[in-house]
Amino acid sequence: MTEDASTKDAAREPETYSGFPDFVDKTRSALWSVALYESRGDHHVAEDILQDAHLRLFRSWGRISNQDGSLKAYARVAVRNAAKSFYKRHSRLVTVDLPAGDQPAASWDGAIPHADATDIGALVVELIDQLPPQQRTVVTLVYIEDKTRDETAAEMGRKPDTVRRYLDAAIKRLQKQIIETGLEAKG
Incomplete structure (x- = not known):
């Protein structure tokens, strides 16, 4: 990035992104719960989903922060959409079943x-x-x-x-x- 570009971004940042860090702090636990729910309890996937949602919100912050409506509701939808995108991206992964002899012994504890x-x-x-x-x-x-x-x-x-x-x-x-x-x- 050139010096002129970074200067322009720095000059634009306070007006465009003001309030975003506070919003993230206020909604972190609620959005974490939604991400954890959407990831079906997988903490690592929930972290990825939440980071993706925060990135999307940050990119749109200048547009969405000045609109009527609930930013929390918008953020919940962003988390759900980030989860859908995550699973869509990862649905292309190929799983390989182990041969029967390589399976770990199953012990059922109820x-x-x-x-x-x-x-x-x-x-x-x-x-x-x-x-x-x-x-x-x-x-x-x-x-x-x-x-x-x-x-x-x-x-x-x-x-x-x-x-x-x-x-x-x-x-x-x-x-x-x-x-x-x-x-x-x-x-």
Whole structure:
């Protein structure tokens, strides 16, 4: 980069990117929860997703920071889109199965095997994605971002009773779908 270009970027930075570091600090834990959820619990993938989302937000900050609407909601969507892009990029990877003799000995201790838990997690993510937008938002805020119902109501601009109804409807719908897919607890 030439000296003139770096001088121009430095001169433009305060006005274009002001507020971005504060926004990142305020939303880091909530966006981390969304990234961890989208990565199905894989901390390394969640870090990659969150970094990609922050980069995308930074590039768009001059445009999005002055618009009406919730920047937090925009950031959550950016994290979800970053996760979709991550999995799209990595879906092209080829997996190779080990020959039967090279497989580690399986010992079952009664816990759900990792692959099964991952499959169940992926199915739950798909089921949540099928919820109506308001219910999906409430589930994301309450269960993934660990917000109280009052905090969720304030962020959504709704009454706490409305949030409770959305949450109850979402849970009933998810329970019904889980039973229909045969994932209900046995025992």
